[in-house]
Amino acid sequence: MQDARHDRTDPSGNPAKPRSRRLPRQVRERQILDAAVTVFAKYGYHEAAMDEISEVAGISKPMIYAYLGAKDELFVACIRREANRLIDSITQAVDADLNPDEQLWRGLHAFFEYVNDNRASWTVLHRQASVQGQPFTAELSEWRERALNLVAGLLARAGGSSEQPVQLEQMQPFAAALVGAGESMLDWWIDHPEYTADALSMRLMNLVWMGFGDMVQGRRWKPS
Amino acid sequence: MQDARHDRTDPSGNPAKPRSRRLPRQVRERQILDAAVTVFAKYGYHEAAMDEISEVAGISKPMIYAYLGAKDELFVACIRREANRLIDSITQAVDADLNPDEQLWRGLHAFFEYVNDNRASWTVLHRQASVQGQPFTAELSEWRERALNLVAGLLARAGGSSEQPVQLEQMQPFAAALVGAGESMLDWWIDHPEYTADALSMRLMNLVWMGFGDMVQGRRWKPS
DNA sequence: TCCATTACCTACTCGCGAGTAAGACTACTC
DNA sequence: GAGTAGTCTTACTCGCGAGTAGGTAATGGA
Numbered sequence: 001m002q003d004a005r006h007d008r009t010d011p012s013g014n015p016a017k018p019r020s021r022r023l024p025r026q027v028r029e030r031q032i033l034d035a036a037v038t039v040f041a042k043y044g045y046h047e048a049a050m051d052e053i054s055e056v057a058g059i060s061k062p063m064i065y066a067y068l069g070a071k072d073e074l075f076v077a078c079i080r081r082e083a084n085r086l087i088d089s090i091t092q093a094v095d096a097d098l099n100p101d102e103q104l105w106r107g108l109h110a111f112f113e114y115v116n117d118n119r120a121s122w123t124v125l126h127r128q129a130s131v132q133g134q135p136f137t138a139e140l141s142e143w144r145e146r147a148l149n150l151v152a153g154l155l156a157r158a159g160g161s162s163e164q165p166v167q168l169e170q171m172q173p174f175a176a177a178l179v180g181a182g183e184s185m186l187d188w189w190i191d192h193p194e195y196t197a198d199a200l201s202m203r204l205m206n207l208v209w210m211g212f213g214d215m216v217q218g219r220r221w222k223p224s
Numbered sequence: 225m226q227d228a229r230h231d232r233t234d235p236s237g238n239p240a241k242p243r244s245r246r247l248p249r250q251v252r253e254r255q256i257l258d259a260a261v262t263v264f265a266k267y268g269y270h271e272a273a274m275d276e277i278s279e280v281a282g283i284s285k286p287m288i289y290a291y292l293g294a295k296d297e298l299f300v301a302c303i304r305r306e307a308n309r310l311i312d313s314i315t316q317a318v319d320a321d322l323n324p325d326e327q328l329w330r331g332l333h334a335f336f337e338y339v340n341d342n343r344a345s346w347t348v349l350h351r352q353a354s355v356q357g358q359p360f361t362a363e364l365s366e367w368r369e370r371a372l373n374l375v376a377g378l379l380a381r382a383g384g385s386s387e388q389p390v391q392l393e394q395m396q397p398f399a400a401a402l403v404g405a406g407e408s409m410l411d412w413w414i415d416h417p418e419y420t421a422d423a424l425s426m427r428l429m430n431l432v433w434m435g436f437g438d439m440v441q442g443r444r445w446k447p448s
Numbered sequence: 449t450c451c452a453t454t455a456c457c458t459a460c461t462c463g464c465g466a467g468t469a470a471g472a473c474t475a476c477t478c
Numbered sequence: 479g480a481g482t483a484g485t486c487t488t489a490c491t492c493g494c495g496a497g498t499a500g501g502t503a504a505t506g507g508a
Contacts, residue, residue, distance in 0.1 A: 022455055022504060046270040047358075049495060060457055065497065101437065134271075148412075159440040173409055173419070173427055174436070180408020181401035188372075188400035195397070203397055211435025212398070213325065213445070216383040221437070246474065246485060274466060284487055289467065 029067050032057045037078050041123035045075055045134075072135040079136065082121040083143035087150060089114045100158030102224055105205050107154050108182065112197040115186050126183055151175040178208055253291050256281045261302050265347035269299055269358075296359040303360065306345040307367040311374060313338045324382030329429050329447055331378055332406065336421040339410050350407055375399040402432055 023031075035057035039048045050071055054061040068074045093110030094103050115122040128140060149168070152175035156166045185204055189195060209221045247255075259281035263272045274295055278285040292298045317334030318327050339346040352364060373392070376399035380390045409424055433445045 025455080028455085044270075046268075050497080051495070059455095061496090062458095062498075063456065066455090071496070104436075155436070158436065172416075173412060173424060174431055176408045176412035177405035177428055177431055180411075181405040184400045184404020184407070185397055187404075188397060192396075200397060204401055207398055207401055207432060207435070209435050209437045211431070211433050211438055212328075212379070212382065213433045214435055214438070249484080252485085273464085285466090286468075286488095287486065290485090295466070 025067060028057075028059060028063065032059065032064055032068055032074075033078060033081060036074050037082060037120050037124050040075060040078060041120035041127070045071075045128060045136075076136045076139045078124055079139050079143055082118075082125055083146065085118070085121065086111075086114055086125065087146060090150060094154065096157075099224060100154075101209060101221070104154050104158050104209070105201075105221075105223055107151070108205055109197070109201045111182055112186070112201040116197045122186070126186075147179060148172060148175050151179055181208065249291060252281075252283060252287065256283065256288055256292055256298075257302060257305060260298050261306060261344050261348050264299060264302060265344035265351070269295075269352060269360075300360045300363045302348055303363050303367055306342075306349055307370065309342070309345065310335075310338055310349065311370060314374060318378065320381075323448060324378075325433060325445070326448055328378050328382050328433070329425075331375070332425045332429055333421070335406055336410070336425040340421045346410070350410075371403060372396060372399050375403055405432065 039053045090110045093106045152171040155171040159166045263277045317330045376395040379395040383390045
């Protein structure tokens with residue numbers, strides 16, 4: 001065998017279609033980011049191999065470096081894009097004219113639906129143990145803070161009245177708890193897919209709005 | 225300089241105390257596990273270097289392999305030990321003769337206190353993004369399930385009456401949410417250490433027991 | 449038809465870190 | 479004091495994967 005590198009020819013020996021169709025940079029960057037999100041979600045930052053990302057993206061490794069920089073920069077780009085997508089989804093679902101509890105409910109529901117439809121996206125945002133001292137630590141905690149403030153804002157509006165507004169600051173521990181509760185329920189969901197996004201977000205809404213004490217006595221929260 | 229290996233002599237040239245005091249296996253294993261928990265907590269599984277663990281443990285690398293096996297086995301040993309410690313702490317804090325809400329409160333409180341006193345232990349258990357396909361995935365999900373069932377049991381006792389017991393199964397999504405809420409609050413705590421374990425666990429108890437709807441109307445849960 | 453630009457590739461280097469080979473030292477037993 | 483079991487070390491190997499050198503080939507404008 002004179003040349004073992006048959007990657008680009010099919011078994012019949014015909015020249016196969018070259019995978020590179022010479023696409024413009026913008027398109028390639030999207031493909032690379034898509035692939036990176038998939039692979040980072042599958043393995044986590046460190047197990048993810050640049051070679052695999054390039055393979056999934058259908059492009060060679062140096063292109064990634066040329067377009068999006070080193071591994072950590074690529075990861076930051078993923079976080080940035082996916083965080084924006086998720087936060088946009090939730091923001092759009094929350095109509096400021098609605099009742100506060102209804103707003104909270106819509107937000108929760110949008111969150112569960114987004115994650116259901118974008119597992120990889122969510123996994124990248126969530127499953128990255130925020131180990132200290134990584135180059136992307138700043139980006140991760142920034143996105144977390146944005147999410148926290150979004151929820152804290154929802155809660156503040158839900159908890160305060162016009163004459164007695166609630167400090168955003170005070171809502172933060174509750175917002176943290178709520179976000180974490182959502183995250184955990186989502187993890188649990190993966191092993192129990194028989195539940196729907198609707199059912200689970202309703203359960204969470206009941207837990208945080210009515211409280212367990214009310215729930216055991218049969219009182220339930222219902223959307224208006 | 226005839227021999228550059230001065231590790232074991234102090235600058236004065238006197239023979240320093242050898243760091244190896246020829247300790248029995250059991251003691252060494254504890255030291256190694258302690259060091260491993262510290263280092264794994266600091267960097268996460270993959271960034272943690274066996275060399276650093278051996279250094280922190282004050283023993284050479286081959287000893288780790290001899291006593292506790294390869295890196296993943298060592299990690300599993302850490303998870304196992306720390307999970308048992310945490311679960312024991314909570315279990316002991318919960319007195320089955322108390323009111324159900326009081327039991328829940330004690331459990332939460334014990335959880336927050338344990339984590340406050342054992343940050344590294346908690347970090348190892350929690351911050352390990354449970355990436356699929358790792359050799360220790362099984363161990364991580366087992367510990368998670370144990371924690372979940374512990375909490376679900378608490379909730380089931382809190383929510384059911386003797387004549388109408390609640391299915392443990394049904395409590396699981398709530399238990400997941402509660403555990404996650406606690407975890408998240410703890411993460412948030414790290415950046416806001418001005419709160420006490422008491423104050424935060426009380427807030428969480430209020431959130432899950434009274435619900436946000438009650439809380440905004442000034443109703444509070446209090447320990448009996 | 450030449451040139452510049454942009455897209456794209458193969459085939460490397462090189463360091464880091466998991467895991468090991470091979471043996472040294474100590475302590476105890478008989 | 480010789481054998482044996484257990485403790486402990488130095489100094490390696492070796493593969494994997496991030497990142498790069500040094501190109502080729504298509505496109506589009508003059």
